[in-house]
Amino acid sequence: MGIEIEDKFDVPPDYAIPDLTRFGEVVGPKSHQLVALYYDTPDLRLAARGVTLRRRRGGADPGWHLKLPKARGARQEITRPLTRSVKEVPQDLVELVRAYTRGAPLVVVAELETRRSVTLLREGGAGLVELADDRVKGTAFRDGVKDDGAKDDGAKDGVKVVRWREVEAELLDHGRPELLAKVGKRLRKAGAVPAGAGSKLARLLRPAPPAKAATEPGSAGEVVVDYLASQVTALLAQDPRVRRAEEDAVHRMRVAARRLRSALKAFSGVVTGTEPLQEELRRLGAVLGEARDLEVIRERFGRRLDALPPELVTGPVRARLGSGLREREEEAYGRIRDVLSGDRYYALLDALDAVVARPELGRAAAKPAGKKLDAVALSAWKKVTKAYETAQSTTDPERREIALHDVRKAAKRARYTAEALEPVLGRRMTKLARLAKGVQEALGGHQDGVVAQETLAKEAESARQAGEDTFTYGVLAGLERAAAERAHADVPRVWEETVEAAKKLA
Structure with missing residues (x-):
């Protein structure tokens, strides 16, 4: 697996690569002949979402390549060794794109023949930037069969053969982003322009973007549908990463599901009839949450143990709170994969696509x-205030804990609502989101301490039954209780400051 940070440029056939010696030692160019077959569903579901899956021969990295959409300016590429078969895609790569294909077959949709000239910028033998000058011939396939009757730069029954030239500058391990920017500026000065398509395949096939409802410009409908579309994209982007159990992927997917559910609930007067979809998103979030919560608390206990003097760490407490919780976490990941492979999940994804493409407005x-959405955001904040007042009037300790948790949930929904409206309503929503986040985090510190104590009590009982020393569990429980009490004591101060700041936004 690799992370690509690159810039692509369109250049004319007679483009001359400028002198780059000011940026480092220039090595090359070295030529390669590449032939790549691209796989997708017949209706190009992968290409529409910026995903490419190919089998490439030639060059320095022949094999199967799966490129996922950009995240934080970089594309993730997953590679597998070249296989003899051109018909059978490696099964693990098939699994990683199931959120996009949803049972549709993968067929060959295009062939790209590339004459590549590679120039390397390096310093002291270390690679900084790789420059690939590509002359490309792209041929579209119909139903997995090459259309040999198609003419260059023309069409036959809607199938094209296209030739073009492009230049790609990719940052290598020892390069810095500033250098990549300088190289790009030098290329543009010589006549290159930023690529009009995100990939060679997109340039050839011109896939239609995911369908989105036509709404009145500047309307509440436009804003809400655009936001829902962005969160559907975010959820799909994390699916293959969750299947690979990558760091933070479950958290990001869970957040996308929560944001979608929160938006559907908050904007129910804009997009209607989504209650069943909200319930399915709640179910998905709950499944993701099991693994995420175990991951968070395992890391929390690890930090606590590392901070203790060695003499206070007795018995196999690290194993039980470390590898023991990790085993439960892995079991939770197994349940996630089962859910992500089920028809109910694919039905949820279809429903999300539908609510973006054909919403009930x-x-x-x-x-x-x-005006309309500003009122929605303020209404969400009023619910936080009401929940806090309810918690304050609750005298029973157990019920009060539940009521404070309800405040935290209301604050999270208010935050998500405000963040959804930041691009339209600007700084006012940014401030409201920050206030809601502050309340959420203040209450979260207390809640996290309570949950940690409950987990420690269960683990200590298991250790006791196994005849293990439980002293350290008591130490940790004391630390967690103190942390929870400090957070709880700080809530009134945070709330008073938040209320005063919120008055200025009303």
């Missing part, structure tokens, strides 16, 4: 976004 959808 309420009367509020046609209203100007500013």
